[in-house]
Amino acid sequence: MSNLKSGTLLGHPKGLFLLFGTELWERFSYYAMRAILVLYLTDKTINGGLGWSTQDALNLYGIYTGLVYITPLIGGWIADNFLGQRRSIIIGGILMALGQFTLALPNSMVDPHSVTAFYLGLGLLIIGNGMFKPNISTMVGDLYQEGDNRRDGAFTIFYMGINLGSLLAGIIAGTASAAYGWKAGFLTAGIGMLISLVTQMVFAERLLGDIGKVPAAKRAAAMNKSGKQEPLTKQERDRLKVIMIMGLFVVIFWAGFEQAGGLMNIFSQQYTDRMIGSFEVPAAWFQSLNPFFVITLAPIIASIWVKMGPKEPSSPIKFAMGLFFLAAGFLCMIGAVMQQGGDITVKTSMMWLVGAYFFHTLGELCLSPIGLSMVTKLAPLRLASLMMGAWFGFNAIANYVAGIVGAQVGEAGPMAIFSGIAIAATIAGVLLLLCSNQLIRWMHGAEGKVVEDDVAEAQPVEA
Known part of the structure; x- marks a missing residue:
């Protein structure tokens, strides 16, 4: 499915850089x-807010x-099964733009229609995101043939756009x-989504060719001589097992990583010395x-992965590295708590x-873009976008666990939380290293790697 023209x-x-730009502005819209x-x-205040309580606002934020x-x-x-990736991201982008502009409509705290419009805007954003998010990532994978060692680097570049x-x-x-x-902020988000849409619609035909046009299930059926959808093969089932198992480690990683917006954010606000001379660094920075x-x-x-060529680590090894780096980060937070010496009035170094x-x-760079790349390598063609959606489902679980x-x-106390996450991440990384050979076997050469004692078994499967 690679487009070389x-x-x-x-x-x-x-085409990678077109998808980079499309995703950049869509993510701008979302994060704005x-x-x-x-x-x-x-x-x-008179700035036009809805005047909700903090608890109600956070509850809605979690649901959203x-x-x-x-x-x-x-x-x-x-x-x-029906639309194909290209059509899906256009429909999703239109819905998200409509959602952002609906949120930007003038409102009043006492006007019940304001809340109705607000919920309508959120609904459009949720539905549009569901159409857009898994399919743009799948199309990045479609730019490369199976076994192309540029794919992990491509997803790292794509991740930079996010x-x-x-x-x-x-x-x-x-x-x-x-x-x-606030309405001006929502307006800028809507404009960002429009830029994403226009970028995709203007350049897609020239830079992507036929990638993403035909639904994956139809492409898979066309490749099958019988023209019928066959049951999953042993190789496909093995590869799906890898996605599911790796997803469990993803939950552990993101449950720790997402403390950045919660517990670590509070720590920076309350317990960190943020003064540089006479200037106090805002905690939000x-x-x-x-x-x-x-x-x-x-x-x-990305360049390191490409330069390593055949010596590039497999996805399970990269995931283990990601978990070890997460643990190292929380060792820094343990150091911050130890600097307090049990006295919560002591401010710790921002370093x-x-x-x-x-x-x-x-x-994150060893795990998140690598995970997106891995799903495109392992998922059966007719389930490509569905499995990408399932992969994001692990993130949903992780966000819940993080809370x-x-x-x-x-x-x-923060010491117990930070040290607990560091220990859990380290143990998970070690377990993943121990499982890596079996996971590579189940990949059946999708990354160009075969465990030595499995060569005889793997070759017929690929034939």
């Missing part, structure tokens, strides 16, 4: 809205983010909201460290937080 750029198909959602809900990660399951299935959009979103939407009110590190480190990591975010980002873990800080 458009040529290459930096060693990758030019997310950055101001709770603030808008709880604002009781959970649905955002669940609906890609449905959107992936629809794309695989984080560049995130970095821009907080700055632009936050500035617009502060200057012109630490949230920009992760996308900043992703943008600066992603090209380096502990910088170190934690640095190691967490290294872990439960972070909420225990009042009873257990």
Whole structure:
């Protein structure tokens, strides 16, 4: 399904950079809205907020983010069986743009229609995201043939676009909201989604060719001589087992990583010395460290994977590395707590937080884009987008677990939480290393790697 007619750029198909730009502006739209959602809900001033309680706002936020990660399951299935990826992301993009502009409609705290329009906007965003999110990632994988060692690097570059959009979103939407009110922030999110749509619609035909046009199930049926949908083969079932097992480790990673927006955010606000001379660094600025590190480190990591060639680690090994880096980040947070010496009035160095975010980002780059790439390698063609949706479902579970873990800080204390996550991540990394050979066997050469004592078995399967 690779499209070579458009040529290459930096060693990758030019279509990759179109998908990079499309995803960048879609993620800008998403994170711009997310950055101001709770603030808008709880604002009781003339800026145009809805005046909700903090508890109600956070409850809605949790429901919204959970649905955002669940609906890609449905959107992936629809794309695989009926619409194809290209048509799905256009429909999803239109729905999300409509959702953002609906949120930008003028409102009043006492006008019941304002709340109705607000829920309508959220609903459009949730449905649109479900159509868009799994399919744009699947199309990145379709640019490369099976066994192409550029794929992991491609997803790392693609992942950089996600984080560049995130970095821009907080700055632009936050500035617009502060200057012109919350509705201006939602308006900028809608404009970002329009840019994403226009970029895709103008350049897709030239740079992507036929990629994403035909539903995966129809392509799989056409490749089958009988023309009928056959049951999953042993190889396909084995590969699906790898996706499911690796998904369990993904839950562990993100449950720890997502403390950045909760427990670590509170720690930066209450217990960190944020003074540089006479200037106090806003606690919210630490949230920009992760996308900043992703943008600066992603090209380096991508080039390392490509240069390693046949010696490039397999996905299970990269995942284990990601878990070890997560543990290293929480060792930094343990250092911060130890600096307090049991006295919560003591402010700790902000360098502990910088170190934690640095190691967490290294872990993210070893796991998140690699996971997206892995799903496109292992998922059967007719289930490609559905399995990408399932992969995002693991993120939904992780976000829920992260909330439960972070909420225990009042009873257990930050030291117990940080050390517990570090220990859990280390144990999970070791277990993954021990399982890696079996997981590679079940991949049946999808990454060009075969365990030595399994060569005889693997070769006939690939024949």
